[in-house]
Amino acid sequence: MHLTNTLTEYGIISKLLHWLSAILLLIQIPLGFYLVDLDFGDERITFENIHVLIGLTIFYLVIIRLLNNILNPKPKLNPSVFVGQKFIAKLNHVLLYVAILSITISGILKKLFNGETLVIFFKEIRIKDNFELADQFYNIHIYSNYTIVALISLHVLAVIAHRLLFKDNLLKRML
Numbered sequence: 428m429h430l431t432n433t434l435t436e437y438g439i440i441s442k443l444l445h446w447l448s449a450i451l452l453l454i455q456i457p458l459g460f461y462l463v464d465l466d467f468g469d470e471r472i473t474f475e476n477i478h479v480l481i482g483l484t485i486f487y488l489v490i491i492r493l494l495n496n497i498l499n500p501k502p503k504l505n506p507s508v509f510v511g512q513k514f515i516a517k518l519n520h521v522l523l524y525v526a527i528l529s530i531t532i533s534g535i536l537k538k539l540f541n542g543e544t545l546v547i548f549f550k551e552i553r554i555k556d557n558f559e560l561a562d563q564f565y566n567i568h569i570y571s572n573y574t575i576v577a578l579i580s581l582h583v584l585a586v587i588a589h590r591l592l593f594k595d596n597l598l599k600r601m602l
Contacts, residue, residue, distance in 0.1 A: 431499045437600055441499060444492045445601055448485065452527075452579065455481045459572060479538065483547070486531035489524060505595060519581055526575040533567040540564060 431438040437445070458478050465471040504513055538545055542556035589597040 432502055435502050435600075437502060438499065440495060441501075442601055444488065444495060448488055448492065448527075451481055451485050451488070452575070455485060456572060456576065463569075479534070479545070482531050482534050483545075485527060486535075489527050489531070493524065502600065507595075516585065519578060519585070523575065523578050523582065526571050526578055529571040530568060530575060533564045533571060537561050537564040537568055 429436065429438045430440060432441055455478065458474065458481070462471065462474055462478055465474065504516070508516075535545060535547065539552060539554045540557045540561035542553075544551055544553040546552070586598050589595050
């Protein structure tokens with residue numbers, strides 16, 4: 428087992444970052460949808476604080492993953508994978524990163540424009556509230572969540588299709 432990626436296999440760093448992201452997203456997405464239906468009160472504040480903490484963790488993790496992808500290039504896909512599959516796989520990965528960043532940044536901006544204070548990169552940030560902008564960022568946050576659910580579903584379906592239809596164990600590279 429290698430620490431970094433090889434031409435054929437993901438290294439421990441990439442695998443750890445991938446699965447940590449997946450676990451956090453599998454917690455975060457349902458938690459966010461649960462929050463939407465909660466009335467304002469102590470329970471909502473507690474869950475919202477957890478949601479923000481996990482969201483900021485995902486934000487930092489994605490930045491680390493992007494840096495890892497630059498410094499630690501991904502293994503090559505099997506040559507038998509046709510060009511269309513490679514394109515769809517790369518597009519899905521790019522869109523996943525865009526969606527995650529869109530969700531986290533819009534969530535951060537929604538909170539800040541609601542007049543709340545956040546600690547980002549060890550710096551406390553507070554800006555002048557603007558509830559109209561907060562609502563717009565909230566909408567972006569919600570639509571980005573629906574987008575990421577679709578992209579994650581496509582990602583998982585691709586792994587299943589590779590296993591069942593193409594008879595290759597794509598998941599093995601990431602386990």
